[in-house]
Amino acid sequence: MLIAQNEIEENGFLDVDIDPTLDLFAEIERLKKEKNAIILAHLYQEPDIQDIADYIGDSLGLAQQAAKTDADMIVFAGVHFMAEGAKILNPSKKVVIPDLKAGCSLSESCPPPLFKKFREQHPDHIVISYINCSAGIKALSDIICTSSNAKAIVNSLPKDQKIIFAPDKNLGAWVNKETGRDMLLWNGACMVHEIFSLEKITRLKVRHPNAKFIAHPECEEPVLRMADFIGSTTQLLAYTKNTPHTEFIVGTEAGILHQMVKQSPDKTFIPAPPDNSCACNDCPHMKRNTLEKVYLCMEYEQPEILMDEELRVQAKKSLDRMLEISAQLGL
Numbered sequence: 001m002l003i004a005q006n007e008i009e010e011n012g013f014l015d016v017d018i019d020p021t022l023d024l025f026a027e028i029e030r031l032k033k034e035k036n037a038i039i040l041a042h043l044y045q046e047p048d049i050q051d052i053a054d055y056i057g058d059s060l061g062l063a064q065q066a067a068k069t070d071a072d073m074i075v076f077a078g079v080h081f082m083a084e085g086a087k088i089l090n091p092s093k094k095v096v097i098p099d100l101k102a103g104c105s106l107s108e109s110c111p112p113p114l115f116k117k118f119r120e121q122h123p124d125h126i127v128i129s130y131i132n133c134s135a136g137i138k139a140l141s142d143i144i145c146t147s148s149n150a151k152a153i154v155n156s157l158p159k160d161q162k163i164i165f166a167p168d169k170n171l172g173a174w175v176n177k178e179t180g181r182d183m184l185l186w187n188g189a190c191m192v193h194e195i196f197s198l199e200k201i202t203r204l205k206v207r208h209p210n211a212k213f214i215a216h217p218e219c220e221e222p223v224l225r226m227a228d229f230i231g232s233t234t235q236l237l238a239y240t241k242n243t244p245h246t247e248f249i250v251g252t253e254a255g256i257l258h259q260m261v262k263q264s265p266d267k268t269f270i271p272a273p274p275d276n277s278c279a280c281n282d283c284p285h286m287k288r289n290t291l292e293k294v295y296l297c298m299e300y301e302q303p304e305i306l307m308d309e310e311l312r313v314q315a316k317k318s319l320d321r322m323l324e325i326s327a328q329l330g331l
Ligand code: 13P
Pocket: 043, 057, 058, 059, 060, 104, 132, 146, 147, 148, 190, 216, 218, 231, 232, 233, 234
């Protein structure tokens, strides 16, 4: 079949009809074997995708898996910056993503030309960037971090080191508070974690006095102040599994509830509601991926992540630095 590049550019995926009688789970397993492919899925993906994945995790875990896989094809069920990160680490492997338009509001809040100017205004600062950024920002950064290692990475630098933290102002403010630093923050934010409703969470806490409120550090400071536990998606999942508490109000994207319920079927999980008419909070970017699109991207090996080699090499330095520091710290 001739791949319609303009269609992929327009839609973000190949819009091919799939025989409705096809067992997509069996087909995807067949394609994994045939093509020596690995499916890496973020914890915000829809349940079917999590169930067919070879590895499910947070951004750090996914980057670590991408760095060590010997598969020929990486199917990245996540958003664009994640699949791009896998390509940065694996230039010779084919990296496909179910939907090329699965973006990220945080990544988009930090355009490289503007950030370059900002960086030039502060030549004595080191740049630590959250992994939720484009290859262009990674290339302008000294070290990458994720929500699970941000504190440790900042703490690994001398106390008097001046630091720019980009692009998430909420994660940056939380790290500043936790480490006693005064990092200069880029003014970016995640559209999903910014809209949790303080009022609705307060009401839920009153109605469920034994529930622990757990939150992702991309949430705003007033929401984080209410939290009993703060961590990356993998850390939140581990907390719910390992603590003796049995009821949780979950302040992050609702896709994570699938693993929480699977790992602790006898516990109760209540998604924290956003400041709109919805009962839970979905990331519109993460949720562009579907099981059908996973099948199509494996069958046709499109959309594929392609990168300028000079940019890739430059972006890899800060990503490698994160992986090295994380390995040294046993993270
Ligand atoms: P982590 O999975 O690293 O906690 O990040 C959450 C997120 O928003 C990814 O886009």
